[in-house]
Amino acid sequence: MYKIEFDQLDQWIENYKIKRVLVQVPLGLRSMIPEVVRHLKTKNVEAIISIDSCWGACDLAYGEAKALAADGLIHMGHARMIKYEEVPTIYLECRVSDPTSLIRVADKVAEVIGEKKVVGLGMTVQWLDTVDLFIEKLKERGIIPLIGSKGPKTPYRGVVVGCDYTCIWSIVDKIDCSLIIGSTFHGLGAALTTSKPVYTIDPELGIVKEMDTEAENLLKCRYAWIEVFKNAKRIGVLISMKIGQRKIGTALRLKKILEAEGKEVDLLSVDELREDLLDNLPYDGYVNTACPRLSLEDQMRFRAPLLLPSEVLLSIGKLKWKNTIYSTKYLLV
Numbered sequence: 182m183y184k185i186e187f188d189q190l191d192q193w194i195e196n197y198k199i200k201r202v203l204v205q206v207p208l209g210l211r212s213m214i215p216e217v218v219r220h221l222k223t224k225n226v227e228a229i230i231s232i233d234s235c236w237g238a239c240d241l242a243y244g245e246a247k248a249l250a251a252d253g254l255i256h257m258g259h260a261r262m263i264k265y266e267e268v269p270t271i272y273l274e275c276r277v278s279d280p281t282s283l284i285r286v287a288d289k290v291a292e293v294i295g296e297k298k299v300v301g302l303g304m305t306v307q308w309l310d311t312v313d314l315f316i317e318k319l320k321e322r323g324i325i326p327l328i329g330s331k332g333p334k335t336p337y338r339g340v341v342v343g344c345d346y347t348c349i350w351s352i353v354d355k356i357d358c359s360l361i362i363g364s365t366f367h368g369l370g371a372a373l374t375t376s377k378p379v380y381t382i383d384p385e386l387g388i389v390k391e392m393d394t395e396a397e398n399l400l401k402c403r404y405a406w407i408e409v410f411k412n413a414k415r416i417g418v419l420i421s422m423k424i425g426q427r428k429i430g431t432a433l434r435l436k437k438i439l440e441a442e443g444k445e446v447d448l449l450s451v452d453e454l455r456e457d458l459l460d461n462l463p464y465d466g467y468v469n470t471a472c473p474r475l476s477l478e479d480q481m482r483f484r485a486p487l488l489l490p491s492e493v494l495l496s497i498g499k500l501k502w503k504n505t506i507y508s509t510k511y512l513l514v
């Protein structure tokens with residue numbers, strides 16, 4: 182169902198004279214491993230598959246590739262986010278080639294959204310090749326689709342990742358609602374940070390889902406965790422070791438700001454944040470400068486508040502709740 186860009190891969194192998202490669206594959210694309218490995222074998226390239234987690238294009242396994250003396254890194258399922266490379270890197274985006282499942286939901290979309298609506302479209306990179314046809318189908322049903330500009334973390338217009346919805350943010354004043362093709366994870370991110378209604382399409386499940394109720398409930402929980410954080414005396418500021426999530430400057434600034442508020446603050450480094458890693462640590466609250474979705478989706482697994490930088494500023498009155506939620510500030514500050 183996903184198209185692998187083998188021509189590009191062959192060219193890259195030739196250009197960099199690749200003999201050994203580390204392959205990173207997100208969970209949902211693991212069934213493609215044999216196809217890729219078989220192809221690499223025909224090119225006399227030794228493949229090592231990383232079975233560590235691979236959450237996004239921010240998460241490049243350069244340490245692993247170097248430790249294994251790999252000549253290159255194949256990163257599957259995401260579009261390029263980081264410009265520089267520590268070892269030669271190719272992104273195999275694995276786009277969907279058959280638009281049938283997406284086209285099938287066009288009627289449902291029209292039913293849920295209604296006619297004559299101006300709709301901001303966002304999608305994961307997998308759906309990029311099918312979107313022109315989908316746009317035609319929406320127009321036939323009286324919907325007016327718009328695509329905004331590309332963002333700092335996406336190389337294509339219309340593509341969203343869990344922490345960048347520029348294609349919606351950039352046109353939010355012109356649309357009635359937005360439609361995110363991919364999963365509820367991506368739809369929820371848009372619904373937390375845009376003021377207009379958001380719908381998610383999951384073409385594989387044939388679902389069109391309104392996301393605003395879920396977003397509202399999540400924001401209520403975030404508000405409660407911010408209140409808990411206010412009483413925390415000792416704070417750990419987390420710095421991610423993942424290359425695209427490493428924000429040392431932000432962590433240092435937040436440490437200084439919190440210390441000025443009378444908190445005792447330490448900097449903590451971590452690669453893959455799990456709840457057990459926080460066991461026995463002497464902190465009442467944490468600041469998450471790594472992937473923002475850890476605070477949003479995974480907070481309940483942690484016993485202490487895990488606040489985003491924007492939420493820290495909210496907790497000390499340097500940002501106002503009404504100016505932060507449903508705005509880009511929420512994920513990006």
Ligand code: SF4
Pocket residue numbers: 236237238239240342343344345425426471472473474
């Ligand atoms: S949402 Fe998280 S995992 Fe996804 S690209 Fe952003 S930082 Fe990376």
